[in-house]
Structures are given as C-alpha cells and as structure tokens.
Amino acid sequence: VLGVVPETPAVEHRILTPIGVRGTVSEIREGDYTVEDIVAEVRTPEGEEKPVTLMQRWPVRVPRPYKARLPSVEPLITGQRVIDSFFPVAKGGTAAIPGGFGTGKTVTLHQLAKWSDADIIIYVGCGERGNEMADVITHFPSLEDPRTGKTLIERSLFIANVSNLPVSAREASIYMGITIAEYYRDQGYDVAVMADSTSRWAEALRDISGRLEEIPAEGGYPAYLAERIAEFYERSGRVVTLGSGQRIGSVTIMGAVSPPGGDFSEPVTSITLRFVGTLWALDTELAFRRHFPAINWLMSFSRYTDLLSEYWSKYDPEWSYFRERALSLLEEASKIEETARIVGEKALPDEQRLVLLFSEIVREGFLVQHAYHEVDTFCEPEKQAAMLRFMVEFYDMVEPLIRGRVPADKIREMPSLVEVMRLKERRGVEWVNKVREMVEGDVRRLAEQYGLAF
Incomplete structure (x- = not known):
C-alpha cells in the first residue's frame, strides 16, 4: 500500500x-x-x-493473484435469522438463492446488501428489470448504515446491466463485479458480491454461443456452462493478499438463480448447486403465504456449519445442538402436517399436536422476518442464539405436561404464548429472560391444576 x-x-x-x-x-x-x-x-x-x-487495469476474466488462501471461520452476519442461525454463509464463502417468479430473490438480496457486515457491498444487476435497479439506487441513499452511522450507499457499488442492454454487456457485468471485489479484497476489505441473477448471465452465454454457432448442450446452453459457473464461484475466498504485511481480505459471493417455473433440476440451478457452500432455496408456497424470507428449511443447506460453530459458541456453547434440534422438529412437523391435511389436526395425538405448535412458533416467531419493522429487520447474533435456545427449551418445558395428560389446547391457550411470538419485535436479549419467566409461571399453574410435579 x-x-x-x-x-x-x-x-x-x-x-x-x-x-x-x-x-x-x-x-x-x-x-x-x-x-x-x-x-x-x-x-x-x-x-x-x-x-x-491511482487506478489499475486488469482483465476481468482473469482472477487477481494472492499470497495464500485461508479457511473461512467467521460468518457473514446478515441479521436474517433463517440465514445466520440455520443456513449460515462464511466470509469468503458462496451461496445460491434459487427460486421461481415472485418468491423474493431480489428482496432477499436487497436485505443482505443492507445489513450484512461486509466492508464493501457490490450489487450486480445482471439482466434484471430496470425498475428493480432504479428502486435499489434510489432507496439506498436514504438508508443508515448500522456499522458506520453514515448512509449505506457510501460503502456500496452498483453495476446496473438491465434487460434491454446488449447480451455481451450482460455477460461481462458478472466478471466486472467479481474483479472489482477482488481489487477491494486486495486492499484488506471483506467484500460481499450480490449477483442478480446468474440465470440471466447464463442466458447471455447461451445467446453468444448460438451466434458463434457452437454445438449446444442441455437446454441450449453451451457445453462449457459448468466450467464458467465454477470459475465464477471459485473466485470467492478468504486470502492473505500480496505485498508486505499480513493484510487479510475476503470475497463472499451470493448469486440469485431464476429457474423457469421454479424447476431446480434445470441446468443452471443443478450446476450451481455443485459449486456453492450454502443453498437458500426459496419456496413459492411460502411466498404465497406471505412468509418472508421464503427460504424452505427442508430444501436448504449449509456446508459451513461446523466451521462456524466456534464463532457461535461465543454466544451459546450449545448452539449446534439447539440448531439441529430445531431443524429436526421442523422436519418432523412437516411429516405430521401431511397426515393432518387428511384427518384434521384435532384427530392427532397431543404429542404430535405439540410438535405442530412448536413448528408454528418457530415459523412465525423466528423464521418470518419483517423487512420494514424497526426492530425485526435486523436481529443481532446474541439475540438469535438466545431466541433459538429459548424456543427449543419451551418445547422441553411443556412436553412433560403433554405426557401428564394436559390437553394441547390448554398449552395453546397459555397467555405467555403471545409474548413468545412477539419476542422478535422486542429490542435486546433481556426480553428473552422476561418471557421465559412468564412461560415458567404458566407451566407451573397448569401443572398444579392437573396435579403434576413441576
């Protein structure tokens, strides 16, 4: 430097x-x-x-060199509970957001651009509608950056390549974004790249390949599509940069994928899943139910969970256990829901109705997040860990009541349940302890009413 x-x-x-x-x-x-x-x-x-x-020239299709590659051990905190707690992405990692029309890919990327704790945000609008890019560019200057107190646009870069521009420019826009990211990475910054969307970029590759009269592969895409997608995502990473000293920078890539009809088996989506470390699978059914972010917890995954467990253990030493327990109960609830659609929830045994109640609490009180709510739009890591622990412990507190023949309806009628659902709207961690005391009081009263030891 x-x-x-x-x-x-x-x-x-x-x-x-x-x-x-x-x-x-x-x-x-x-x-x-x-x-x-x-x-x-x-x-x-x-x-x-x-x-x-003051400027440098560099071919955008050639990765910029670095001294050494480092393991990704720190999460990219986004403030979105379903991402940070269930399917985290590491700084220097890769993530894909596939989803059909109207599932919220662009809105999710906007939220990540607003709240992720990267030093530099690079948003690539590749082949998207012009009104969406206009909305981003007009909206960002009015947002306050929670990290610096300045406006958010002061650490953001936008590459606007809308759908009416030439396909050659669309194909180059993705490379432009990742090269600028590498340039800031070399300065020692953590950079987050949002590519919206890589499907439009792949379509540009298909158009150029057709004009060059190359032999097409599946879906009309060029035979080298997998190679190009791999090259793009491989330019992520956490590295020691060239030069004297020990400057460490990272590039985290988050790419939206737009499969036609929400078909995840189409070429671009299926190839992308081979190279990314995290999948946030958007679900049309969840989006139609106004569940946002519409990330399906049964289809999504993260390969960074083990690497990041040490970071989360600062907030809760048992974070991994509570995460796995919550996901397993959600998976069990999805199976029970299939039966409930046939016979009705009232016909189910109370043990299964309790699992459905837990699923409802986690879905509505933890996974759903209001982008325009003053508090709920961003959730701190310590609050996420405390909420996750409390919700699993809530299930463990009321399960003995079910075994003691307390009807599931009585648990659903507990006054404290409303406060459990509204916990996400309360500021700070201390509210978790207050609501825990309310729940313990309700559980004690039910136990005394039915003659159970608490």
Whole structure:
C-alpha cells in the first residue's frame, strides 16, 4: 500500500502497487490528482522506473493473484435469522438463492446488501428489470448504515446491466463485479458480491454461443456452462493478499438463480448447486403465504456449519445442538402436517399436536422476518442464539405436561404464548429472560391444576 485516499466518509481507498511490479519506491507525491495522473514511481531491480497511477487495469476474466488462501471461520452476519442461525454463509464463502417468479430473490438480496457486515457491498444487476435497479439506487441513499452511522450507499457499488442492454454487456457485468471485489479484497476489505441473477448471465452465454454457432448442450446452453459457473464461484475466498504485511481480505459471493417455473433440476440451478457452500432455496408456497424470507428449511443447506460453530459458541456453547434440534422438529412437523391435511389436526395425538405448535412458533416467531419493522429487520447474533435456545427449551418445558395428560389446547391457550411470538419485535436479549419467566409461571399453574410435579 503506497498511500490512502478517502473515497467516501466510510471507505478508505488504499493505493496498491500494480501486480507484477517489484522494487523500491523512488518517489511518491501528495496532493490532488485524477485517476490517470502519476502519483508514485517504483525503481525495479533492473533500474527501470515504473510509474504508478491511482487506478489499475486488469482483465476481468482473469482472477487477481494472492499470497495464500485461508479457511473461512467467521460468518457473514446478515441479521436474517433463517440465514445466520440455520443456513449460515462464511466470509469468503458462496451461496445460491434459487427460486421461481415472485418468491423474493431480489428482496432477499436487497436485505443482505443492507445489513450484512461486509466492508464493501457490490450489487450486480445482471439482466434484471430496470425498475428493480432504479428502486435499489434510489432507496439506498436514504438508508443508515448500522456499522458506520453514515448512509449505506457510501460503502456500496452498483453495476446496473438491465434487460434491454446488449447480451455481451450482460455477460461481462458478472466478471466486472467479481474483479472489482477482488481489487477491494486486495486492499484488506471483506467484500460481499450480490449477483442478480446468474440465470440471466447464463442466458447471455447461451445467446453468444448460438451466434458463434457452437454445438449446444442441455437446454441450449453451451457445453462449457459448468466450467464458467465454477470459475465464477471459485473466485470467492478468504486470502492473505500480496505485498508486505499480513493484510487479510475476503470475497463472499451470493448469486440469485431464476429457474423457469421454479424447476431446480434445470441446468443452471443443478450446476450451481455443485459449486456453492450454502443453498437458500426459496419456496413459492411460502411466498404465497406471505412468509418472508421464503427460504424452505427442508430444501436448504449449509456446508459451513461446523466451521462456524466456534464463532457461535461465543454466544451459546450449545448452539449446534439447539440448531439441529430445531431443524429436526421442523422436519418432523412437516411429516405430521401431511397426515393432518387428511384427518384434521384435532384427530392427532397431543404429542404430535405439540410438535405442530412448536413448528408454528418457530415459523412465525423466528423464521418470518419483517423487512420494514424497526426492530425485526435486523436481529443481532446474541439475540438469535438466545431466541433459538429459548424456543427449543419451551418445547422441553411443556412436553412433560403433554405426557401428564394436559390437553394441547390448554398449552395453546397459555397467555405467555403471545409474548413468545412477539419476542422478535422486542429490542435486546433481556426480553428473552422476561418471557421465559412468564412461560415458567404458566407451566407451573397448569401443572398444579392437573396435579403434576413441576
């Protein structure tokens, strides 16, 4: 790093020596310059003077080199409970968001761009509708960044390539975004890239391939589609950058995929799933029920859970256990719901009705998140861990009542249940303890009413 320029009040732009230039700095200048002016000179071992400008030129299809690759051990905190607690992505990791029309891919990416704790946000609108990009660009300047207190747009970059632009520009826009991300990564920043959507990029590859008269593969896409998708996602990572010192930066890639008709078996989606570490599968049925983010907990996955468990153990040493327990109960509830559709919930045994009640509490009180609510739009990691533990412990508290022949309807009628569902709207962790005391009081009263030991 030769010097710094305050790019915005929130971002310090670090002037890097061009890649491949070695030697000693023979001259460095201070003042006001344009990006093409020479600000420094480097004398190479051969005695040649190499000029350095404020900007660098780099072919966008070639990954920028780095010194060493590091394991991804820190999560990208997004403030979205279903993502951070159930299907986290690591800094330097990759994630895909496939979903049919109207399931909320763009809105989910907007939320991630607003609240993720990356230093730099790069949003690539690749082949999207012009009104969506206009909404982002007009909306972001009015949002306050919770990390810096400045406006959010001061650490954001937008590459707008809307659907009426040439396909060659659409194909290049994805590479442009990832190369800019690598440039800021080399400065020591954590960068998050939102690509919306990679399906439009793949369609551009298909159009260009057709005009070049190449032999098509499945769906008319070129035979090298898997290679191109792999090359794109492989440019993510947490690395030690080139140069002196130990600068560590990361690039996290989150790509939206738009499968026609929500068919996840189509080529772009099926190939993408082979190369990403996290899948946030959007469900049309959940979206139609106004459940947002409409991430299906049965179809989604994260390969970073074990790597990130050490981070989450700072907030709750048993986080992994409660996460797995909640997911297993949700999976069990989905099987019970199939039976309930046939015979009705009232015909089910109370043990199964309790599982359905737990599923309802987790869905409505934990997974559903209101993007426009002052508190619920962002949930801190410590509050997420406390809420997850409490909801699983709620199930463990009331299960002995069911075994003691207390009807499930009595548990559903507990006054404290309303506060459990509204916990997400309360600020801070202390409310979790208050609601826990309310639940324990209700459970004690039910136990005394039915002559059970508590």
